[in-house]
Each structure stands twice: as C-alpha cells, then as structure tokens.
Amino acid sequence: MQPTTSSLEATIDALSRELALIVAPDSRIEWADPRAERHGLRAAAELRAAVVPGCETKLDELLRQAATEPVGGWELPLVLAGKPVTLSFSARALDGRIALVGNFVPQGYAEAIGEAARAVQEIVDLNRQLARQKTRLEESNKAIRALHAELEQHADRLRSSAEVKSRLVAGVSHEFRTPLHSILGLSRLLLAASDGPLNDEQQTQVAFIRDSAEELSRMINDMLDLSRLDAGNAPIRAARFALPDFWAALRGTMRPLVRESGGVELLFDPAPDVGLETDQGKLAQILRNLIANALKFTERGAVRVSARVDGEELRVLVEDTGIGIAADDQARVFEEFVQIDGALQRAATGTGLGLPLAKKLAEALGGRIELESTPGVGSTFCVTVPLEHAEIDAFRKLEVAASQPDPTRAPVLVVEDDRSAVFVYERYLSMAGFQVLPARTTEDARKVLEQVRPSAILLDVMLEREDTWNFLADIKRDPATNDIPVLVCTVMNRESRARALGADEFWLKPVDEDKLIRKLQVLAAGRGAKVLVVDDEPAARYLIKKFLEATPYQLLEAADGDTGVQLALSERPDVILLDFLLENMTAFDVIDQLKADPRTRPIPVIIVTSHALPVEDRQRLAESTEAILSKEHLSRELAINRIRDALRHAGIREQPPANERGGA
Structure with missing residues (x-):
C-alpha cells in the first residue's frame, strides 16, 4: 500500500533530510526516496541487513520507540556501498509504519562509529565468554563450598572428639587420684609401723602395693600433662634460675x-x-x-x-x-x-x-x-x-612499650600471670585502639597505678601465690582508684565474691573478644574528654569523627558558629576544633563570643582550616588559640596530639588520653 502524496510530502517536509525511508515494524523497507536508492536502500529490502553488525539492537529500539513518539538525533551506523557510514535519523509513526529521515554524519565520525561498533561487538563477544566463564566458576564455587562445608563438619567432629577425649582423660584422672592418694598414704603408714610392726612378708607385700600405686600415680600425672599440652592449657611459668643449682637439685632427685x-x-x-x-x-x-x-x-x-x-x-x-x-x-x-x-x-x-x-x-x-x-x-x-624462652623476650618488649604511654590509645591494665593470656589480650585490644599495660603480680599492678590512670582493669583473681582479692578490695577502697572499672576474668566461678568486693564485671575465661572490646570502648568513651567540632562541611566533621574513633574522646558536632557557641555553653567541652571560615561568620566571630563569656573563655580552641591565612590573621589567631592546623595535612596522629597538648595546657591531666598522674 503506497502512502498518499499529500501525507508523505507533509511528513518529509516537516523534517530536514538527506534520505528518506518508510519501513515496516520488522525493518522491511516499503518505500525509499531516490537518494536512498542510490545508496542501495531499496523497497522490499531489509534495513536490518544494512546495519553494522552488533548494532541491530539500536535499530530495533529506534523502531519501537518511534512507533509511540517522535524521535530525533538517533545515530545508527550502516554499511552502504561496502563502506560504514553513520546517519542521524529522525523518525515518527505513519499509518502503522515508521517514516525515517536520515542525515549523513561526517565521514571521520562515521569511521569512528564503525570502529566503536566493532569494539562493541568484540565487547559483546567477550561478555558472552565471561558469562560462560562465570557460570563455570559459579559451579566450581558451589563444589568448593560444599567441600568446605564437609571439611568443616569433619573438623567439628574432630574438635568434638578431641574435647571429649581431653575431658574424659582429665575427669577420669582426677577421679583416680583420690583413691590413689588414699592407697599411697595407707601403705606408707603400714610401712612406718605406726600401728604396730609388720612381719617381713607383710612389709614386702605392702611395698609392692606402694610401688604399684606410685607407678599408677605417675602414669595419671603424665596423662594429665599430655591432655593439657594437647589442649594448649599448659601455661609457661618462666623464671630466671642458675643452671648449677638446677643441676644439683636434678642429681639429688x-x-x-x-x-x-x-x-x-x-x-x-x-x-x-x-x-x-x-x-x-x-x-x-x-x-x-x-x-x-x-x-x-x-x-x-x-x-x-x-x-x-x-x-x-x-x-x-x-x-x-x-x-x-x-x-x-x-x-x-x-x-x-x-x-x-x-x-x-x-x-x-x-x-x-x-x-x-x-x-x-x-x-x-x-x-x-x-x-x-x-x-x-x-x-x-x-x-x-x-636459654631465654620466647615469651620472655616478647613480654619484655610489651613491658617496654607499656612504659611509654601512647596518647592515641586508651590504657587498659591487665593483671594476669599467664603470659600467653596477656599476649592474647594485647593482640585484639591493640587492634581495637587500646594499649595493654601488663602486670604479672599485684605488686607490679600497684606500681603501674602509681604512674598511669587506666581506663579499666582486667583482673585474674586466681594469680599464683597472690592474694588478688585483697588487691581488688584495696582498689575499690582507695578514693584515687575506686572509680576505675574492674573487670574480673578468671577460670573459677567466684562472681558473688568479686561483686561483693566491687568488681564492675565478672566473666569466666575464655572471654568473648567482641564483648570485651565493646565493654571497654563504652567505659573509655564514658570517661574521655569532650571535643567539640565546629565546621559547616559535613565531610570535614565526618573525617575528624573517623580520626577520633577508638579513642576515649566524646565528640560533639556543630554545623555553624552559633550552634557551636550554644553547645560550648551547655556541654562545656574540654577542647574545640574550629573551622576558620564558616557560613556567615569567621573563626574570629566565634572566638569573640567564647571569650566574652567567663564560662567558655578557658576552653582551648584549635583552628582547622583549608585556607592560606594572611600573616596578620595567623598572628591574631595565635594569640587566642592553641594551634592552627591545615586540613590538607590533617591526620589522626596530628589531631590527637594537638588535642592532648591543648588538654595539658588547660590543666586537664587525669582525663584520657593523657592518663598520667602528675603530668604527661
């Protein structure tokens, strides 16, 4: 069916054109103007056949969209007379078909489009290959996950078996020891003739009983030792001793x-x-x-x-x-x-x-x-x-590090005589932003408390040859230390006694790592200095917030100068980090308001700015602030050190993170 001359001319005249086509929705050309025919686009041919390979979907989308609304500037690469060219088509619906008017895009651009089309086709092919590879990898991954799950089940069974074995050995061995001790004690009484002499035959028989009981006792002790070693529950009690003295004792034994x-x-x-x-x-x-x-x-x-x-x-x-x-x-x-x-x-x-x-x-x-x-x-x-156990050297390094308080970390006093347990605490507490101060005796712990005020104390009340209960009582009796939270972590369930003496928490070993860290972070944050950040840039406030994470500081935020001054009055922060240029005011305006009120005048202010300040502004700020920091060079360490300096200058000496009595 040919369109009427009037409707065709009206449609074509409404569009600027180089060539014109009318196509069916399936891309079959029903009419082509002379210019289109000169380029090989004739009636009854498929327009799809002329499209550059890989771009067929662009033609389909053009026809689909033009069926419902006019389309303009739709670029489509075609192969005409054996050469790739690009046409910019305008299209609209016409009696159930699509009228297309195309303008040739300059040749260089067309060649680039052709190259792009080929690149698109290569990408499409590569994507298909990647999809196939992804499918194979997903199948392999499923197999690996299934194997991993099976291995986990085997590992769980082995762990369960090992735990059952250890508990059985320990339980049976302990049960055997009681009657064995009775046999040994009674046989020695008989051989000592405490209730009358034995004849020679009886002495021989009782001696055999004693020897057998001693051999069985040694066997049980060996089994218990092996069970502890297998379970990793044999702590190292390293101490210094002279080899000649040890040699003499061994020879005598x-x-x-x-x-x-x-x-x-x-x-x-x-x-x-x-x-x-x-x-x-x-x-x-x-x-x-x-x-x-x-x-x-x-x-x-x-x-x-x-x-x-x-x-x-x-x-x-x-x-x-x-x-x-x-x-x-x-x-x-x-x-x-x-x-x-x-x-x-x-x-x-x-x-x-x-x-x-x-x-x-x-x-x-x-x-x-x-x-x-x-x-x-x-x-x-x-x-x-x-000659020196590895734990000794590692523990010595830990003690040396603890003697130099880290201002970026909240200190935690760990009173524990098992070095391996201290190493465990140090490993995951240091990752959470705490500094472990180790003490293997209550005497060592008292010396630490004379120098440093910790955020919390982790206490094992089962220290060898130590009266840790008195130490706990002394901590809670002393006004200088009674507000330090004490977390009792031990293997024996003595919670009622620990609570009665003032322990803030009681946990049985092994202590859950995440639970301990969360508790310490709450304790440290609740006792830290308040830091007010006044900055109208959310990103800048967020950055400082991230810098102060896992530190004892409490962070307050204000997005403008007026809010910052109000917070300074109501919350009384210990230090203020102030942006130099705020919306509708500068740092000078905020500082003037702070210095005008006796309640906020002593609060130290640190200027944080991204601007290059004139010399006169820097001199004026230096007279009324603690420091001027560049946002470009601002880091976690720099921010914390400047906050600590400001707190020290303000005479705030016992609040974290400084934590040192008598000065930093």
Missing part, C-alpha cells in the same frame, strides 16, 4: 632411682655456670623422664648426663649404654602408648607416655629432642632449649 644391686652408674658432668629464663619445672620434668627411661633400659654400664651452651641454646645430653633402639623404631618411641617389643621392654613397667610427654614439653619450651641410637650399644637423647 634422680640418685634414688639407681638400682642398689649396682651394674649401672648415674653420672652428672659439671654444668656450665650460666643462667636460664624458662620454665624450670617443665625442663626438670623432661630430664627426669629421659634419665628414668635410660636407667630403666640399661642393665650394665652408665647413664651420663652432660650440658653445654651452644650460642643462645642449652643442649643437655642423656647418654646410656643400654639396649639401644633400632632405626625403624626411633620415630615410634615418641608416639603415645607405644612400647618397643623386646625382653627387657616387656620386663620393664611403663605406659609409653614418658618420651611423648618429654617431646611435647620440649616443644612447649621452644626446643626439641633428638635421638641417636645403636642397638646393643646405647642411646643418646639430646634436649635443646633456648
């Missing part, structure tokens, strides 16, 4: 184990005169196990114990002339409940826990045990441990 029948000598070479700082009890337990083991499996000859210092390590050798251990069995002797088969091994009593326990204890001290052995010749066990 082991002498009674030498069989009276002879045949085996226990020899201790002189120990080097050196000091150690490690867990003396654990080191003694390692060597006792190794020496007892050597005596047990040596029928003739000697067991020799010697020591030497090698750099920063102590090396102790336990050499015997016993039956030796085959190469294939040397790794197995450090496994729990393993005993090597042999006549002498079967004759010797034991559970196979001594060497595994010694190995784990050595590792807990940061050392190791090495074994060299030849069957029929003998064995040499070498224990190597650091």
Whole structure:
C-alpha cells in the first residue's frame, strides 16, 4: 500500500533530510526516496541487513520507540556501498509504519562509529565468554563450598572428639587420684609401723602395693600433662634460675632411682655456670623422664648426663649404654602408648607416655629432642632449649612499650600471670585502639597505678601465690582508684565474691573478644574528654569523627558558629576544633563570643582550616588559640596530639588520653 502524496510530502517536509525511508515494524523497507536508492536502500529490502553488525539492537529500539513518539538525533551506523557510514535519523509513526529521515554524519565520525561498533561487538563477544566463564566458576564455587562445608563438619567432629577425649582423660584422672592418694598414704603408714610392726612378708607385700600405686600415680600425672599440652592449657611459668643449682637439685632427685644391686652408674658432668629464663619445672620434668627411661633400659654400664651452651641454646645430653633402639623404631618411641617389643621392654613397667610427654614439653619450651641410637650399644637423647624462652623476650618488649604511654590509645591494665593470656589480650585490644599495660603480680599492678590512670582493669583473681582479692578490695577502697572499672576474668566461678568486693564485671575465661572490646570502648568513651567540632562541611566533621574513633574522646558536632557557641555553653567541652571560615561568620566571630563569656573563655580552641591565612590573621589567631592546623595535612596522629597538648595546657591531666598522674 503506497502512502498518499499529500501525507508523505507533509511528513518529509516537516523534517530536514538527506534520505528518506518508510519501513515496516520488522525493518522491511516499503518505500525509499531516490537518494536512498542510490545508496542501495531499496523497497522490499531489509534495513536490518544494512546495519553494522552488533548494532541491530539500536535499530530495533529506534523502531519501537518511534512507533509511540517522535524521535530525533538517533545515530545508527550502516554499511552502504561496502563502506560504514553513520546517519542521524529522525523518525515518527505513519499509518502503522515508521517514516525515517536520515542525515549523513561526517565521514571521520562515521569511521569512528564503525570502529566503536566493532569494539562493541568484540565487547559483546567477550561478555558472552565471561558469562560462560562465570557460570563455570559459579559451579566450581558451589563444589568448593560444599567441600568446605564437609571439611568443616569433619573438623567439628574432630574438635568434638578431641574435647571429649581431653575431658574424659582429665575427669577420669582426677577421679583416680583420690583413691590413689588414699592407697599411697595407707601403705606408707603400714610401712612406718605406726600401728604396730609388720612381719617381713607383710612389709614386702605392702611395698609392692606402694610401688604399684606410685607407678599408677605417675602414669595419671603424665596423662594429665599430655591432655593439657594437647589442649594448649599448659601455661609457661618462666623464671630466671642458675643452671648449677638446677643441676644439683636434678642429681639429688634422680640418685634414688639407681638400682642398689649396682651394674649401672648415674653420672652428672659439671654444668656450665650460666643462667636460664624458662620454665624450670617443665625442663626438670623432661630430664627426669629421659634419665628414668635410660636407667630403666640399661642393665650394665652408665647413664651420663652432660650440658653445654651452644650460642643462645642449652643442649643437655642423656647418654646410656643400654639396649639401644633400632632405626625403624626411633620415630615410634615418641608416639603415645607405644612400647618397643623386646625382653627387657616387656620386663620393664611403663605406659609409653614418658618420651611423648618429654617431646611435647620440649616443644612447649621452644626446643626439641633428638635421638641417636645403636642397638646393643646405647642411646643418646639430646634436649635443646633456648636459654631465654620466647615469651620472655616478647613480654619484655610489651613491658617496654607499656612504659611509654601512647596518647592515641586508651590504657587498659591487665593483671594476669599467664603470659600467653596477656599476649592474647594485647593482640585484639591493640587492634581495637587500646594499649595493654601488663602486670604479672599485684605488686607490679600497684606500681603501674602509681604512674598511669587506666581506663579499666582486667583482673585474674586466681594469680599464683597472690592474694588478688585483697588487691581488688584495696582498689575499690582507695578514693584515687575506686572509680576505675574492674573487670574480673578468671577460670573459677567466684562472681558473688568479686561483686561483693566491687568488681564492675565478672566473666569466666575464655572471654568473648567482641564483648570485651565493646565493654571497654563504652567505659573509655564514658570517661574521655569532650571535643567539640565546629565546621559547616559535613565531610570535614565526618573525617575528624573517623580520626577520633577508638579513642576515649566524646565528640560533639556543630554545623555553624552559633550552634557551636550554644553547645560550648551547655556541654562545656574540654577542647574545640574550629573551622576558620564558616557560613556567615569567621573563626574570629566565634572566638569573640567564647571569650566574652567567663564560662567558655578557658576552653582551648584549635583552628582547622583549608585556607592560606594572611600573616596578620595567623598572628591574631595565635594569640587566642592553641594551634592552627591545615586540613590538607590533617591526620589522626596530628589531631590527637594537638588535642592532648591543648588538654595539658588547660590543666586537664587525669582525663584520657593523657592518663598520667602528675603530668604527661
């Protein structure tokens, strides 16, 4: 159906044109003017076929939109006479079809459009590839998540099994100890003839009972120690001691184990005169196990114990002339409940826990045990441990850092004798913006309190050989410290007593990390100095707010000078951060109002500005403010240090973050 001449001419005349087309909604050309025909766009052809590949959707959208409303300036790249060109089409609906009038865009632009179209097509292809890759990755990710969930289930089961095992061992061992102690006590009473003498046969029988009970008691102690080590509940009690003194005590302890029948000598070479700082009890337990083991499996000859210092390590050798251990069995002797088969091994009593326990204890001290052995010749066990346990050095560094208060962090006094627990507190409290002040004794804690006023005190009331209950009572009795919050964190449920003595919180270990941090942040914020920020730029106020996060300061905000002055009167901030140029006033106007009122006159003011101030303005401000800071160079450290300086100059010495009595 051809359009009427009048309607066609009216439509075409209404538009500026280079060529004109009438197309059906499916892009089939129903009419083309002579210029369009010269470019190969003829009736009955598909306009879509002339579109640059990858741009077909632009044509579809043009036809769809023009069917409902006039469209202008719609650029569409076409291939005409074998060359890409771009036309800017205007279009409108005409009797159920679309009238198109196109203007040629300059050739350079058209070529760029063609290049862009090709780039678009490449991007489309790349997107398809990426979509396929994404699908494959999502499938792989689902498989990995399923595997991860399965592994988590296995890990949970293993953790549960390990916990059940540890609880079972600990529970059963403790239950065994009570009747064992009774057996040992009664057998010793009988052998001491406290209720009448025993005949020789009875003495022999009771001696066997006592020896068996002692062996069972040692076995239970070893099981308990292994259980603690596996669970990570064996704290290091490192202390300084002299090796010669330790050597003499060890020699005296082991002498009674030498069989009276002879045949085996226990020899201790002189120990080097050196000091150690490690867990003396654990080191003694390692060597006792190794020496007892050597005596047990040596029928003739000697067991020799010697020591030497090698750099920063102590090396102790336990050499015997016993039956030796085959190469294939040397790794197995450090496994729990393993005993090597042999006549002498079967004759010797034991559970196979001594060497595994010694190995784990050595590792807990940061050392190791090495074994060299030849069957029929003998064995040499070498224990190597650091002269100074790693915890000592780390704890010393922590104490040094604590002796230099950090003005950007709220101090927390941690009274805890377990160094590993202190390290745990230090790790997550430092990340939350607190400074840990460690104290392993109540005496150390009292010394810290003489120098620093902490935001809070974390107290373990089960310190070894310490009366921490009196320390808690003293803290709450002393007017200088009774308002410091005390959080009791311990393993024994003594909440009622702790509360009665004034503890602010009572938590059983292990303490939930997030809960502790939230509590300390509330306590610190509630006791901090007030900082008023007066700035009409929300971004500037937000930045300072972020700078002061995780500090003890309370932040007040004002978006204009009048509000800032009102807040200064009502809230009495300890320091004011004031923008130089505010809406409708300057810092001079605000300062004049503050200085005019005796209630706000003493408040120190810090100018924060993004403007380059004239020399005369800087001089005038310097007379009435604490400091002038550039927003360009403003940082968390600079802001906090200037706030602290202002507080110090104002005589505010006991409020965080300075926290030092008698001056900073």
